[in-house]
Amino acid sequence: MFKIGEFARFNRTTVKALRHYDALGLLQPGEVDAFTGYRYYTAEQMPRLSRILAMRDLGFSLEEIRLVLDRDPDAAGWSDLLAYKHAEIRAHLSAEQDRLARIEALMKRQERGGISVSQDVVVKKVDPVQVASIRAIIPDYGEQQPLWDEIFSWMERNHVKMAPPLTAVFFDIGYKDSQVDVEVACPIASTAPGAGRVVVRMLPGATEMATVVHTGPYESMPSTYAALMHWIEDNRYAIVGPNRELYWKTPGESADASEFVTEIQIPIVKREQTSTR
Numbered sequence: 001m002f003k004i005g006e007f008a009r010f011n012r013t014t015v016k017a018l019r020h021y022d023a024l025g026l027l028q029p030g031e032v033d034a035f036t037g038y039r040y041y042t043a044e045q046m047p048r049l050s051r052i053l054a055m056r057d058l059g060f061s062l063e064e065i066r067l068v069l070d071r072d073p074d075a076a077g078w079s080d081l082l083a084y085k086h087a088e089i090r091a092h093l094s095a096e097q098d099r100l101a102r103i104e105a106l107m108k109r110q111e112r113g114g115i116s117v118s119q120d121v122v123v124k125k126v127d128p129v130q131v132a133s134i135r136a137i138i139p140d141y142g143e144q145q146p147l148w149d150e151i152f153s154w155m156e157r158n159h160v161k162m163a164p165p166l167t168a169v170f171f172d173i174g175y176k177d178s179q180v181d182v183e184v185a186c187p188i189a190s191t192a193p194g195a196g197r198v199v200v201r202m203l204p205g206a207t208e209m210a211t212v213v214h215t216g217p218y219e220s221m222p223s224t225y226a227a228l229m230h231w232i233e234d235n236r237y238a239i240v241g242p243n244r245e246l247y248w249k250t251p252g253e254s255a256d257a258s259e260f261v262t263e264i265q266i267p268i269v270k271r272e273q274t275s276t277r
Contacts, residue, residue, distance in 0.1 A: 001030060001031060001040040001041065001042055002040065002041050002042070002043075003038065003039075003040060004018055004019075004029070004038070004039040004040070004041065007041040007045075007049075010046075011046060011049050011050070011053070012053075013049070013053060018039070018041075019039075020062075021049075021052065021062075022039070024062055024066060025066065026052060026062065026065065026066055026069065027045065027048055027049055027052060029041055030042040030044075030045060048069070051065075051069065052065055052069075055068065058085060059085060059088075059089060060081075060085060068081065101235060101236070102235050105231070105234035105235050108234065120212055120213065121210055121211070121212050121227075121228060121231045122210075122211050122212070123208050123209065123210055123211070123268070124208075124209055124211060125205070125206070125207055125208070125209070126205045126206045126209045126265065127205045128202045128203060128204055128205040129163075129187050129202070129203050129205075130187065130188055130191065130200070130201075130202055130203075131167070131185035131186055131187050131188060131200070131201060131202075131203045132151050132154065132155065132160065132185070132186050132188050132194070132198055132199070132200050133151070133183050133184060133185035133186070133198070133199055133200075133201065133203070134147045134150055134151060134183065134184055134197045134198055134199070135171075135181075135182070135183035135199075136182065136183075136197065137179050137180065137181055137182075138179075138180050138182055139178055139179070139180075140177070140178055140180060141180055141182075141218075142218070143180075144168060144182065144184055147182075147184045147197075148166070148184055148186075150196070150197060150198060151184065151186050151198055152186075154192075154194075154195055154196070154198040155186070155188070158192035158193075158195075159190075159192075160188050160189075160190050160191065160192050161188065161189040161190050162186055162187065162188060162189070163187040163188060163189040164187065164248070165187070165246040165247050165248045165263070166184070166185075166186055166246070166247045166250065167184070167185045167186070167187070167203070167244055167245065167246050167247070168182055168183070168184050168185070168244065168245045168247070169182065169183040169185060169203070169242050169243075169244050170182055170242055170243050170244070170245070171183070171242045175222075185203050187203075188200070206241065206265075206267040207269075208237075208267070208268050208269060209265045209266065209267050209268070210228060210231065210232055210237065210265070210266045210267075210268045211263055211264065211265045211266075212224060212227070212228050212231075212263070212264050213248075213261065213262070213263050213264075214261075214262045214263070214264060215258075215259075215260070215261055215262075216257065216258050216260060217257035217258065217260060218257075218260065218262070221262065221264070224264060225264060228264060228266065232266065232268060236270060236271045236272075237268040237269065237270060237271060238268065238269055238270070238271045239266055239267065239268060240267050240268060240269050241266075241267035242267075243264065243265065243266045244264070244265040244266075245262055245263070245264055245265075246262065246263040246265065247260075247261075247262055248261040248262065248263060249261035
């Protein structure tokens with residue numbers, strides 16, 4: 001038998017690791033001295049430890065290793081395990097390569113005197129949400145309030161509860177000085193039949209949405225939009241739908257425009273994934 005230190009040294013691992021494997025039930029000592037508590041291991045335990053170390057080197061978690069050792073898979077089972085780990089590592093590499101590309105794009109942007117807000121762009125999945133909405137052509141971007149008033153009146157009449165944030169969807173391609181095509185949408189926790197211009201529908205989600213949070217007056221949002229558009233271009237994404245603005249803190253909640261909080265969202269896909277390039 002070998003003392004724990006000897007067994008660790010012979011197998012090029014650490015005493016701490018062996019104690020951890022013991023605690024997890026992965027590799028328990030062949031014998032524990034009842035008086036001293038010293039752990040002793042046998043030569044017959046070396047193959048099991050080798051299997052643990054080899055699987056750790058391949059990227060398997062200790063929980064995965066425990067399940068494998070408990071089940072003792074056959075050759076077909078091992079093939080399935082290796083295929084699973086192969087796919088997992090490839091997905092991880094792809095994600096890391098994408099992250100590396102975003103960092104490199106940001107570094108280049110900073111070298112060119114880029115806008116620091118691009119550091120705060122987050123790509124996330126957005127789920128569909130039930131909304132009460134009105135789509136209309138308005139004179140300019142600041143003329144949304146009459147549409148909101150219609151929705152709020154409908155909600156009050158029908159005892160419908162709101163679930164923030166208020167959302168505006170802009171369907172025009174690019175900025176417009178007038179005749180803005182917009183849908184104002186209020187997420188709702190309960191429902192009722194639409195009436196007049198108010199429609200109850202599901203606002204679609206998106207698998208990948210480039211998002212950035214703008215703090216401050218709406219008049220200063222163009223620079224935030226510009227930074228987000230540069231980020232999309234630098235990171236080889238394509239825009240695949242209308243942009244949205246989510247109003248987390250509005251003039252109704254603060255008289256100080258510097259405290260307004262607006263989240264800008266633009267649905268995207270990697271450029272090589274689009275059908276038209």
